[in-house]
Amino acid sequence: MRVDSKILNKTLYIGxxxxxxxxxxxxxxxxxxxxxxxxxMQRVVIDLSGLSFMDSAGVGVLIGRFKKLKARSxxxxxxxxxxxxxxxxxxxxxxxxxxxx
Amino acid sequence: xxxxxxEQSGNKMTLIVPALSVNEAFVRSAVAAFAVQLDPTVDExxxxxxxxxxxxxxxxxxxxxxxxxxxxxRCEIAGGGLHIEVSDAGVGIPDVARARxxxxxxxxxxxxxxxxxxIMETFMDGLDIRSEPGKGTTVxxxxxxxxxx
Numbered sequence: 001m002r003v004d005s006k007i008l009n010k011t012l013y014i015g016x017x018x019x020x021x022x023x024x025x026x027x028x029x030x031x032x033x034x035x036x037x038x039x040x041m042q043r044v045v046i047d048l049s050g051l052s053f054m055d056s057a058g059v060g061v062l063i064g065r066f067k068k069l070k071a072r073s074x075x076x077x078x079x080x081x082x083x084x085x086x087x088x089x090x091x092x093x094x095x096x097x098x099x100x101x
Numbered sequence: 102x103x104x105x106x107x108e109q110s111g112n113k114m115t116l117i118v119p120a121l122s123v124n125e126a127f128v129r130s131a132v133a134a135f136a137v138q139l140d141p142t143v144d145e146x147x148x149x150x151x152x153x154x155x156x157x158x159x160x161x162x163x164x165x166x167x168x169x170x171x172x173x174x175r176c177e178i179a180g181g182g183l184h185i186e187v188s189d190a191g192v193g194i195p196d197v198a199r200a201r202x203x204x205x206x207x208x209x210x211x212x213x214x215x216x217x218x219x220i221m222e223t224f225m226d227g228l229d230i231r232s233e234p235g236k237g238t239t240v241x242x243x244x245x246x247x248x249x250x
Binding site for chain 2: 019021022023029053055056057059060061063064083084087088091092
């Protein structure tokens with residue numbers, strides 16, 4: 001799992017690359033928390049285009065980050081999921097709280 | 102039934118791996134590689150990989166509570182489809198009906214989505230869960246993969 005980031009126009013863009021499963025979940029949580037804690041931003045966009053696989057462990061990671069950022073009033077958006085990732089996310093209903101951009 | 106299907110029917114594969122999360126990617130990829138002989142679509146392969154990953158995660162996280170053990174994965178081709186059995190000798194599931202409910206999880210503090218069985222049910226064409234507290238759990242799933250000749 002690789003986590004990349006950049007800040008542009010007060011938006012923190014995070015890119016996830018690799019396979020987000022149970023094995024990668026703890027590392028990904030820690031990386032996302034450290035990025036979102038460090039950066040002053042008004043919103044977060046998580047780009048999922050680099051994910052070649054994601055299962056419900058990934059849904060748990062994303063919802064956990066959403067809750068932490070919601071407490072700071074920072075909205076989170078998702079972008080570019082591949083079909084397999086999109087199918088899992090759609091089923092979870094996550095787009096209602098983290099809309100696609 | 103053509104010759105290819107006759108030859109494939111009954112073809113089997115068994116994997117036994119330690120219940121470590123690092124093995125999840127290997128197991129789902131191995132099952133996907135075994136399924137390729139049925140000429141599945143990319144979507145069908147992704148469904149199988151996702152369901153297998155959920156079953157293996159359940160064994161690691163719930164069956165063995167992260168303390169290790171063995172997971173056995175059996176695959177068989179029969180009746181124009183793929184049959185997969187994932188079993189552990191872990192703590193078992195006290196209430197299978199409850200565990201199957203969407204978003205039900207016994208470990209909400211670990212940010213678990215509670216979607217595992219719902220994903221297996223939705224992504225596969227059949228799901229059966231047999232569990233005995235203290236003895237373990239066996240999840241059987243099937244996917245119809247039938248190409249017109």
